Structures are given as structure tokens and as C-alpha cells.
Amino acid sequence: MALSGLVKRFGEKVAVDRLDLVVPTGSFYGLVGPNGAGKTTTLSMATGLLRPDAGTATIHGVDVWAHPVEAKAMIGNLADGVKLFDRLTGEQLVTYTGMMFGLSRDEIGQRTADLLRIMDLGEAAGTPVVDYSAGMTKKIALACALVHAPRLLVLDEPFESVDPVSAANIEDILRGYTQGGGTVIVSSHSMDLVQRMCDHVAVIGAGRLLAAGTVDEVRGGESLQDRFVELVGGRHHTEGPEWLRRS
Structure with a gap:
């Protein structure tokens, strides 16, 4: 995936400011930044959910906005805050998603069964998604993102x-998916998770790309947490007010 000069404004606020990013095929790519940094907005523009004010997003050479149907067929998207058809059961929701991507009935049945099993949702297959816990809802949304075997998986706080x-x-x-040639982009606040799972990382702050590369290149011998705080700023070196200390 390649992002070039992406810009998005909401009124006077510039949420994403001329952002360039190249995600290598087959990589497990972490996207990190503080709240309001522009991560979700960037991923929404990259996957065809939010039209940029300027710039381009391409996936395996296909322009997401010039050829949206072709591009979206290659994407599995777990977007933050997108509402599911939660009156369907888990099994119906994954089946419906497979149908939208043009899978055959036999393919859909086998893939749905496989996904429900590996997500530990077999017993809840016949339960409406509206009755799922938050964690179960996240897992069924991930199953929907995987059912059509996309080439790129974009996960917002998975x-x-x-x-x-x-x-x-x-x-x-996800490790098996990338080893098979798939590409994963994961947005997360957990530096430990990104450092453990990802081979590449990009740090975004105030809508701009602050650093990008392999995890080792970006952290430069420090922990990813410490390097992140250095880049985005805002850490207060204080013990807090006197009234919070009992000694």
C-alpha cells in the first residue's frame, strides 16, 4: 500500500497533513500515535471509507478512489466505530459478508465454519450479534474482514x-496470514503489542508522519514506548501534587 500527500480537513482543523507512507507487501505494519493524531482518519482514507481532500492511496497499484470496487476487493477492514448488522446472528453476518464479495455458497459455508471455530464463536454462531460482548463483537468483525481472504488487512485497535x-x-x-504473503496494518495504543508483533512501524502526531521504518530503526536502541514519547512529546516529569502522596 502507498499513501501519497494525503490531506483531510474538518472545518479549520487539519486532521491529516500531507502524509506519505509506503507499507511493504507481506509486512506486519504498526501505526501508532496519541489520541487525535489522525490514525483512524488516515486508515479510513486509505481503505475507501473517507474521501481525502488531496492525495492518493493505492493498493497493489490500484487507486482506491479511482477504482474503488477493485481496490476494496483486496481489503479486509476492521474499522473503529463502524456499526455491524447486529440483528443478524454471527453465522449470518459472516455469510452475508462472504456473499457481498461474490464467494460461492460452498466457499462461504466452509470459511464461515472455519472462522467461527478459530475465533471461539462456535457456540454463539446462532446468537444475534447485538447480544455479543464487546470482545465477541470485535472477533466477529474480524471474521468478516477475513472471509474473502483479502491481500491487505487493516485493523483499528483489533x-x-x-x-x-x-x-x-x-x-x-495474523502471523500465519503474513507468512502466506498477506499484509497487515494495525493501529494500536499498545506499544508492547506493536513491538512484539510488528516488523515495521509508523508514528503519527498531529496528522503528520514523525517516523517510519522497521521497528528497530524507529526505536533506535530504546524501547518503542520511550521513542514514541520522545517523538510526540507531552510527557510531564512530575511526581504529582503533594496531596496525592501519603508519605
């Missing part, structure tokens, strides 16, 4: 509200 066992299973699935 482990939020997910229990540790399910998170470990999802990590295994």
Missing part, C-alpha cells in the same frame, strides 16, 4: 476488549 486467550489465537492467525 485487540481492544478481547480476552488474552482469544488475543493469542488472533495473533497466531
Whole structure:
């Protein structure tokens, strides 16, 4: 995926400011930044959910906005805050998503069964998604993003509200996906997760790209957490007010 000169304004606020980024095919790419940095806005423009004011986004050479149908067929998207058809059961929702991508009935049945099993949602397959917990909802949304075997998987906070066992299973699935040639972009606030899972990382602050490269290149011998704080600023070196200390 290649992003070039992406710009997005909301009124007077510039949410993304001429952002350039190249994500190598087959990489596990982390996108990190403080709240309001422009991560979700960037990913929304990159995947065809939000039209940029300027700039381009291409996936395997296909312009996302000039050829949206072709581009979106290559994307599996777990977007933050996008509402699911939650009156469907989990099984129906994954099946419906597979139908939208033109899969055959046999393919849909097998893939849905496989995804429900590896997400530990087999017992909840017949339960309406509206009755799922936050973690279960995240997992069924990920199953929908995977059902058509996309070439690029874009995940916005994929482990939020997910229990540790399910998170470990999802990590295994994603590692296998990248080893098979797929590309993962994950947006996360967890530096430990990004440092553990990702081979590349980009740091975004105030809508601008502050650093990008392999994880080792970006952290430069420090922990990713410390390097991140250096780049984005805002850390207050203080013990806090006197009234919070009991000694």
C-alpha cells in the first residue's frame, strides 16, 4: 500500500497533513500515535471509507478512489466505530459478508465454519450479534474482514476488549496470514503489542508522519514506548501534587 500527500480537513482543523507512507507487501505494519493524531482518519482514507481532500492511496497499484470496487476487493477492514448488522446472528453476518464479495455458497459455508471455530464463536454462531460482548463483537468483525481472504488487512485497535486467550489465537492467525504473503496494518495504543508483533512501524502526531521504518530503526536502541514519547512529546516529569502522596 502507498499513501501519497494525503490531506483531510474538518472545518479549520487539519486532521491529516500531507502524509506519505509506503507499507511493504507481506509486512506486519504498526501505526501508532496519541489520541487525535489522525490514525483512524488516515486508515479510513486509505481503505475507501473517507474521501481525502488531496492525495492518493493505492493498493497493489490500484487507486482506491479511482477504482474503488477493485481496490476494496483486496481489503479486509476492521474499522473503529463502524456499526455491524447486529440483528443478524454471527453465522449470518459472516455469510452475508462472504456473499457481498461474490464467494460461492460452498466457499462461504466452509470459511464461515472455519472462522467461527478459530475465533471461539462456535457456540454463539446462532446468537444475534447485538447480544455479543464487546470482545465477541470485535472477533466477529474480524471474521468478516477475513472471509474473502483479502491481500491487505487493516485493523483499528483489533485487540481492544478481547480476552488474552482469544488475543493469542488472533495473533497466531495474523502471523500465519503474513507468512502466506498477506499484509497487515494495525493501529494500536499498545506499544508492547506493536513491538512484539510488528516488523515495521509508523508514528503519527498531529496528522503528520514523525517516523517510519522497521521497528528497530524507529526505536533506535530504546524501547518503542520511550521513542514514541520522545517523538510526540507531552510527557510531564512530575511526581504529582503533594496531596496525592501519603508519605
